[in-house]
Amino acid sequence: MKLKVINPVMIMAILIGLVSCYPGGAEYYSDTDVVLTSYNDQFNFSEIQTYYLADSIRHVVDEGKEPDRTFDGYIISELERNLNTLGFQRLDTNDINAGQQPDVAIVVTQVIVQNYNIYYSYPWYPGWGWGYYYKDSQYWGYPGYGWGYYPGYPTYVSSYEVGTVQWQMFDPDNVDEDNQVIYVEWMGAINGVLGTSKTGTEGRITDGIDQAFLQSPYLSGK
Template sequence: MIVKILRYTALALIAIASCSCQKEPSTSDLHEDYLVYTAHDTGTDFQQIETYYMPDSILVIGNSDRTEYWKDDDAREILAVVADNMASGGYTRLDDKDAANVGLQLSYVRRVTYFVGYDNPCWWWYYPYYWTPGYWGDWAGWHYPYSVYYGYTAGSLLLEMVDLEADRQSGKKLPVIWDSFIGGLLTSDEALNLERTLDAVEQAFVQSPYLTTK
C-alpha cells in the first residue's frame, strides 16, 4: 500500500493560527489515508532533555462516563514504537515520573469530537477523565507556547510531550512543548488500523528531527 501523508508547512500553520477554530482537515482527498500534524515549542532545546516518563496505557476519549484506558497488545505495540523512537533520539525512559525531565501522554479519540485552541487549550476539561495537569504534579493548567487550532474526531491519536521542569511560579501552567495529532486511522479492517497507526507514529517522529539529544 502506498501511504500518502499530509504534512503541514509553515504557511499552513499560519493559516490555521488565523482561524478561530479549525476542524480536522478532510482526508477524502487522500484516498482515506492518514494525516500527521506535528508542532513544537521553538524555545525548547530538546538536546538538553535526557529523561522522560510515559504511562503504560493510552487514554481513550469516548462516550463513556468512566475512565477508559487502552492496555491490550495493540496499545503496547503503539507505546513500544514511541519508546523505540525516543530511544533512537537518545532519551532514557524512567519508571519514576517525578525524576523525569519530560512526560509523554497518548490519547485516542474513539467517537466524539473535541477542539483545542491556542487561546484556550483547556478543551479536554469537557472530558472529565483526560490526563489532567495534576497527573504530572502541582500544576494549575496547561499551556501551548505555540499557536495551534484543530479538532479531533473518531479514530484520532494525540501524542503530547510536557515539560516537567518548567517554572511553576509563573502561573503554574504545564507547558506542552511538542505534540502530534494523527487522524484518519479508522477503516473496517482492524489489522490495517493498527498498521496505519504504527506508520503514522513513525511519521510523527520523522517530522520532528529536533527530538534528539545528539
C-alpha cells in the same frame, strides 16, 4: 424569426459525461490519515536524556461508549521505540519513586468520536498553538478536552468513526505552580477514519508515529 436551439440531448450527454468523470478523492481509510506536530521553539530538545512515558492511555469517547484499549500497548511501544531511537532513556515509575526526575514527560490521549467532520475557513490549519494543560494530582497534563475540538470553527456531520492519537511532551521544570499549568514543549497527533483491520490499524499507527518523529528533526537537537 427562428430560434435554433442546440440539441438538448447532446448538451445533457456532455454534462453527464463531465459529471461522471468528476475527480475522486480518498478511497481507503489510510487516505484520511493526517499527522500533525507542533513544538516550542524556545525549548532545548538537545538536552533531553531521560523521559517518562505513562503506561496507560487516556481515552475520550462518546458518552455511553466504552473505550477500546486494543491498541494501547502498541501505541506506547511505538512511541517508546522512536524515543529510544533518538537516544532518550525511558524512566519507569520505580525510577520516579526512587527520586529520579525525567527531563521530559509524555502522556498519550486517544479520542474516538463519531459523526465528525469539519469545514474550515482559511487557513485550514486549526488554531493550534501552545495550549496548556492543568496539572492533576495524579497525572501530568490531562486536558479536559481532546484533539480536534477547534473553538470558533463550524462543523458538519457525517457518520463514521474518527480516531485520534495525540501525545504531549512536557518539561516538569516548566510548570506554573501558582496557576497549575504545565506547558507543552512538543505535541504530535495522528488522525484518521477508523478501519476494522487490526494489522491495517497497527500499520497506520506505526506510519503515523514514525512520520511525526520524521517531521520533528528538532527532537534530536537539529
